[in-house]
Amino acid sequence: MSNDQSASAPGSRRERTRSSSADPPDDASIDIDGLELIYGDGTAAVRRVDMRVAEGEFFGFLGPNGAGKTTTIKVLATLLSPTAGEVRVNGFDVRTAPRDVRKSIGYMAQETSIDPELTAEENVRFACEAYGVPRGERDERTAELLDLVDLASVADKRSEEFSGGMKKRLDAATALVHRPPLVFLDEPTTGLDPQARNRLWEYFERLNERGTTIFLTTQYLEEADRLCERLAVILDGEIVADGSPADLKRQVGxxxxxxxxxxxxxxxxxxxxxxxxxxxxxxxxxxxxxxxxxxxxxxxxxxxxxxxxxxxxxxxxxxxxxxxxPTLDDVFLAITGERVDTDGEPAEVPS
Amino acid sequence: MSSPSAESTVGGRTAGNTFAGDVWVNFKRWNLKAVRNPFVLVVSLAQPFIFLVLFTEVFGNVAGGAVSRGLPGVDYTTFLVPAIAIQVALASAVTSGIGLVNDIENGMFEKVLVSPMNRTAVFVGKTAAEVFRIAVQIAIILGLGVLLGAELATGVVGAAGIIAVGIVFSMWFIAFSNVLAVLTRDQESTIIGANLLQLPLLFLSSAFLPLAALPGWIQTFARLNPVTYGVDAARAIMVDEDVMTVLDVTAFDGALNTIVPAVAALVGLGVAFGAVAVSLLSRASSSDVR
The missing domain is CATH 3.30.70.260 (ACT domain)
Structure with missing residues (x-):
């Protein structure tokens, strides 16, 4: 760890936010100021995004495929470096303190990410170790999370045998091992049947009730409507609407x-x-x-x-x-001029 | 390095492993995966073992003559075992790239990138697990070879030496298979690309017959073939003699005249391929948009 990083990470995030005058006055989990991301081939995936997500908020990030949702989430998770702008996650700058950001977030990628050769239990245990969960707490944490996602009964089964919904739930469990205060969920329910989707929704709600900030992208507007307190809509790399689901619906007229x-x-x-x-x-x-x-x-x-x-x-x-x-579908149509294809394929990942 | 802030708590949790801790976590994961996949373990041993048995049985009598002309008193089984050890290292090294491709395909690669683990430690741990497996497999081949009648002139120390040579030899091919993996990002291309090379590399070297018994163009190719250096070093330890014919080094004593230059060549090759692999891997895991 460089001196730089240690200097910018004294103790907990809360202490830090208070101690520095440069920080926003209230507790923002995510603070994006003028984010731009231009890929090497000149494609501007994100043109100019300013956004705040408050601590404890259940925040939804909507937009048509290719609008810049996944790119933005990858910047927040330190997988992509911003071309311009300042991005703070849990008070840490994604550019200068990426490791502090990584320690303080859970990230569930759009594509289910688990090791199919390992059992459910081993997948969660690996995540515990990767995030430095203290040795003495790993057993308990693993059992607790497998229980939370209803996989305790198949803990010793290899995850390649699981259904799509079970794999997603296991993936969600591995993103939570370090009890991160902020969790990114990139289209967590795409491709799941309604029952599996409902179950995941309940987990996410429970998680949010415990105080975890949730940043969700979804193709299902029904999902955003049910779960999110606040939404932002991104179109061609720019935020074009922002507000509670009720606010946005009112705007439809x-x-x-x-x-x-x-x-x-x-x-x-x-x-x-x-x-x-x-x-x-x-x-x-x-x-x-x-x-x-x-x-x-x-x-x-x-x-x-x-x-x-x-x-x-x-x-x-x-x-x-x-x-x-009006539903969020109408909102989406009014804003983007596109109907959301809710029974479609998983969105393409811009690369 | 271990200032108090390195143990900083985020969200009330102690977070952050040491470098060695991160290496260990990944070493364990890849070993676990290897054990979960006994098929891969067996297959990467089976082909070399079949070679060992078939070659000694089919070519033993014919090749034995060529071998004893160059190395009096050495039978074909003894001649062949070090080559099979190198073949095992070659076959096993391919799985390094395959493991990387699988990780990219099933999302674990990205999952590891968003974790706070040190990225160098992640790859060191993975490679250590692969090297460990190669060591075990060479040990098994040496044991089988002795059972089949091969003589290991330098005993247990020599066996450890052959394993060490196998590990040093495997470096360039591990790196090469990772380069294929990053460039193709496709499991089948990586397997085909790496496997296609294996047989020509083995046959166009000093592995199965003394170079003197082979056509001139093969001797020329063998001089540039890393397998020749791996096999010669392992064989020099096996028979405790200077067996190298592609380079004429006399500065040392006996077998060392083979081992020192061969290992030096392999280390150089490993560093060169390793540098390419490391730079491609760090580009693949970097957050810079290209």
């Missing part, structure tokens, strides 16, 4: 009226024109969907039926409709 139509694109086109001219919806957003059209407006609930009548009068046949509160 009203309720959503989905209308299914009989006929082809022509019909939908006519319906879109009618909805746009519809007087009761002066602030409406109207879009064509696969089944018909979708109208978002403050007065969607009150005046929705009038629009249906207007459509019928114009000879457009309505085969179904639904009025609902």
């Amino acid at each position: 009203g309720d959503v009226l989905d209308i299914e139509l009989q006929g082809d694109g022509d019909t939908s086109g006519r319906a879109v024109a009618i909805a746009r001219d519809f007087e009761a919806f002066d602030d409406a957003t109207v879009e064509e969907t696969d089944a018909g059209i979708s109208v978002t407006a403050e007065t969607a609930r009150q005046s929705g039926t009038d629009l249906l009548v207007a459509l019928r009068d114009a000879g457009v046949i309505v085969t179904g409709f639904n009025i609902r509160a």
Whole structure:
């Protein structure tokens, strides 16, 4: 360890935050100021990101594939060095004190990372040793974590025999051996069945209740909605929205009226024109969907039926409709212009 | 080095191993993996062992004559055992790169990079486990060889010496297989790339027949072939004589005239290949975006 590092790491993080005037006044787990990351081939994966995550927060990081989510998380986990900007994790600079950052975070990569030749128990034990968990506590810690992720009964089985969900849970356990105050979860539930996903959600919630800050990226907006207190949306390497799920939904501007139509694109086109001219919806957003059209407006609930009548009068046949509160999917669509492909493949890793 | 801050607690936990501790953690993991994969252990022993038995049985009579012309009183089994020891080192060294590729593929490579372990210690521990396995395997081959009638002129000390030569020899090939691993990042390419080389390297060397009995072009190639130096050094210890024909060194005494130059050549080669492997590995684990 260099003198530099030892000088910047006196005792615990809390002491440090208080002792230095250069630090943010409150306890920030993550403090990103002007982060830029440009790959060797000139691709700007992250253009300019400023972001704070408070201690104890359950934070969600959303964005379409290739928007810069994984790149940002890799910078925070010291796997990539920022091209520009200042990044502090648990009070430590990722550039000058990477080892202190590594000691203080848990990281669960997008791709499940376990040693398939070792048993569940050996995987967790290796992580204990890698993170310097004191010898006397390893047995207990290993047992406790395997219990937490419901793998105690298969502790002595080789992990290559596990299902995808079990492997993910084991991976999560190995990221927690040193009881890190901050955990990164990069698409932790991608590719899992709903039951396995629900189980992982419960673990993450329990973890967060114990005071752990969680930084989550996900393709599933339902997941973000259920788990996260605060969200940020990244698009083309820049943060384009930030707030609680409820805040973001409010920004969509009203309720959503989905209308299914009989006929082809022509019909939908006519319906879109009618909805746009519809007087009761002066602030409406109207879009064509696969089944018909979708109208978002403050007065969607009150005046929705009038629009249906207007459509019928114009000879457009309505085969179904639904009025609902906006979801994060609508938020995402409004912000990024893209629907999230929730049943798709794991996101591509920019490299 | 061990200032109080090295033991700094993060999140209330004592964190941070020593360098030696990190080496040990990784040494244990790779040994555990080796034990979990007895198939790999057996296969990397089986082929050399089959060579040992088949060659002595099939070529013993024919080759014996060529051997005793150069080394009177040495039978073919005794001549062959040091070569098989080097073959074991070669076959086992390949698994180093394969282990690295597997780690990259199953995410353990990155998992280790985000851990606070010292990265040099991580690779030292892994390589130590591989070297340890090579030592055990050479010991087994020497034991089998003696059972088959080979004579080890220098006894137990000589056996330790042959194991040491095998380890020094394995360095360049361990490094080479890691270079293949980092460059291809693909298990099959690494296996094929490394295995394709093995037989030509063995046959175009002093391993199976005295060079004097081989065509001129092979003798030329053998002079540049690291296997020749590994085999000659091991064989010099086996028969306690100066057996090297590619270099004529007379500055030392007896077998040392082979051992010293051969080991020096192998160390140089190991350092050269090692430097390439280390630089590629540190690039692969660096956080700099390229």
